[in-house]
Amino acid sequence: xxxxxxxxxxxxxxxxxxxxxxxxAPGSFHFLTGPSGSGKTTFLKLCYAExxxxxxxxxxxDRDVRSLSRDDVAxxxxxxxxxxxxxxxxxxxxxxxxxxxxxxxxxxxPHPDDLHDLxxxxxxxxxxxxxxxxxxxxxxxxxxxxxxVIMSPDVVLADEPTGNLDWEMSMRLLTLLIxxxxxxxxxxIATHDLNLIRSAKAQVAARVLRxxxxxxxxxxxxx
Amino acid sequence: xxxxLHVLQLGETPxxxxxxxxxxxxxxxxxxxxxxxxxxxxxxxxxxxxxxxxDRWETAxxxxxxxxxxxxxxxxxxxxAAVLEVLRTTPGVTHSRVIPPEEQRALLExxxxxxxxxxxxxxxxxxxxxxxxxxxxxxxxxLAAEAPGxxxxxxxxxRRPLVSAAHRLRLLGATSILLIAGAVAAMITLAAGAALxxxxxxxxxxxxxxxxxxxxxxxxxxxxxxRALAGAAMGxxxxxxxxxxxxxxDEAGGFLTGLGFQGWHWLWPLLIPPLAAAVGFVxxxxxxxxxxxxxx
Numbered sequence: 001x002x003x004x005x006x007x008x009x010x011x012x013x014x015x016x017x018x019x020x021x022x023x024x025a026p027g028s029f030h031f032l033t034g035p036s037g038s039g040k041t042t043f044l045k046l047c048y049a050e051x052x053x054x055x056x057x058x059x060x061x062d063r064d065v066r067s068l069s070r071d072d073v074a075x076x077x078x079x080x081x082x083x084x085x086x087x088x089x090x091x092x093x094x095x096x097x098x099x100x101x102x103x104x105x106x107x108x109x110p111h112p113d114d115l116h117d118l119x120x121x122x123x124x125x126x127x128x129x130x131x132x133x134x135x136x137x138x139x140x141x142x143x144x145x146x147x148x149v150i151m152s153p154d155v156v157l158a159d160e161p162t163g164n165l166d167w168e169m170s171m172r173l174l175t176l177l178i179x180x181x182x183x184x185x186x187x188x189i190a191t192h193d194l195n196l197i198r199s200a201k202a203q204v205a206a207r208v209l210r211x212x213x214x215x216x217x218x219x220x221x222x223x
Numbered sequence: 224x225x226x227x228l229h230v231l232q233l234g235e236t237p238x239x240x241x242x243x244x245x246x247x248x249x250x251x252x253x254x255x256x257x258x259x260x261x262x263x264x265x266x267x268x269x270x271x272x273x274x275x276x277x278d279r280w281e282t283a284x285x286x287x288x289x290x291x292x293x294x295x296x297x298x299x300x301x302x303x304a305a306v307l308e309v310l311r312t313t314p315g316v317t318h319s320r321v322i323p324p325e326e327q328r329a330l331l332e333x334x335x336x337x338x339x340x341x342x343x344x345x346x347x348x349x350x351x352x353x354x355x356x357x358x359x360x361x362x363x364x365x366l367a368a369e370a371p372g373x374x375x376x377x378x379x380x381x382r383r384p385l386v387s388a389a390h391r392l393r394l395l396g397a398t399s400i401l402l403i404a405g406a407v408a409a410m411i412t413l414a415a416g417a418a419l420x421x422x423x424x425x426x427x428x429x430x431x432x433x434x435x436x437x438x439x440x441x442x443x444x445x446x447x448x449x450r451a452l453a454g455a456a457m458g459x460x461x462x463x464x465x466x467x468x469x470x471x472x473d474e475a476g477g478f479l480t481g482l483g484f485q486g487w488h489w490l491w492p493l494l495i496p497p498l499a500a501a502v503g504f505v506x507x508x509x510x511x512x513x514x515x516x517x518x519x
Contacts, residue, residue: 071435078433088428092243104241105434147432 008055081148256454264462270396277389315357451503
């Protein structure tokens with residue numbers, strides 16, 4: 001699905017990622033960890049073509065990212081659901097409209113029942129009409145997850161999805177991501193929260209990757 | 224054109240919802256379009272009036288000419304009769320007459336006052352010639368042979384600069400309209416660019432969820448095109464009302480009282496709102512394409 005071959009990424013004269021090779025297999029569940037500033041977010045951005053590598057090659061759904069036009073990138077993004085730590089929304093639209101945004105931009109009409117079910121799945125049915133600024137951090141994260149999966153993407157990438165949440169809310173979100181994986185979705189979560197990773201490993205066959213010294217490694221049993 | 228009509232479709236489109244409610248840039252666009260359309264109506268009126276003036280001067284002056292006859296008093300009567308005979312037998316001359324002394328006095332009155340004893344002055348005898356399609360050069364030669372003291376003046380010397388001035392005035396009006404369209408385009412480009420920059424976060428979110436640039440651009444293009452159309456419609460209506468209440472042109476009317484639309488010319492200003500919308504459409508599309516290219 002997403003294939004990185006000897007990928008490097010440099011920014012401001014310094015190399016942030018170096019010689020990274022990795023294949024995200026369909027239906028897999030991965031954690032990506034590493035210290036703050038190690039390049040986890042950059043790695044994810046490379047995976048959804050927000051950034052282009054400065055070295056090596058990336059293929060997303062068998063297409064070289066360098067050959068993608070802007071419209072192609074938009075098409076690729078419809079198959080990749082992204083959950084950001086800051087989970088930006090359009091503040092003038094209701095929660096339901098924000099969640100349905102990927103459908104709207106793709107020219108599709110959200111089915112009210114499906115939208116209702118999706119909001120119920122993330123526990124936000126009663127907040128459908130609320131504006132994003134009226135939501136708590138946990139509610140925003142769950143709304144971002146709902147928005148990320150409404151197009152039934154093949155891959156879900158989450159960047160520190162529990163960064164601002166308490167433990168209970170973090171576990172709730174993790175449970176939702178594990179459910180998605182059980183539905184056949186490929187999940188990659190960037191986090192520095194080792195407790196979250198340990199909790200997930202008890203429930204799902206998750207592999208843990210670590211970025212250290214600009215390189216990607218498979219984390220061992222120390223987790 | 225098809226895209227412009229698509230943009231102007233009635234009712235709210237999905238793309239309309241994604242752009243936050245209008246900021247000052249959109250209101251500024253409406254105001255600018257209204258002001259420019261108002262000015263365009265007057266520029267159009269001036270252009271059309273100048274065109275009419277040019278045509279009128281050209282036609283009226285082309286149909287009349289004057290013969291000045293300066294001859295010794297004992298020959299004046301014979302030469303006047305010779306001139307009238309030449310005119311009578313010249314094809315294309317429909318009418319000719321000797322201008323009587325009282326009429327000559329009236330012509331001189333603005334310069335010398337009413338008490339001028341015209342009969343004591345050595346004034347030439349004037350003969351008015353009315354007609355068209357006659358050969359002025361042929362007439363001039365015949366007059367030189369039959370009445371050596373006659374000077375034929377077909378008014379070309381001062382008619383040409385007047386007509387030329389009127390044509391230039393019409394050109395200036397058309398240039399003004401083009402400049403106004405350019406100013407509208409520049410203003411809308413700036414406003415659309417500012418709106419796109421102000422909504423960088425919205426654009427980032429839309430791109431994240433798979434929006435194509437055409438979809439994002441359409442929302443802004445439609446908003447600014449409709450604003451330009453609405454503003455121009457208001458400005459045009461106000462301008463047409465202003466022209467309508469101007470004093471009507473009459474016999475004594477000069478250029479200013481003739482400033483207006485006549486007959487089907489009233490339809491011309493109705494083209495201004497769709498033209499403003501087209502200018503807004505093109506300007507916003509270009510601005511959106513550029514801004515979306517630059518926004519990472």
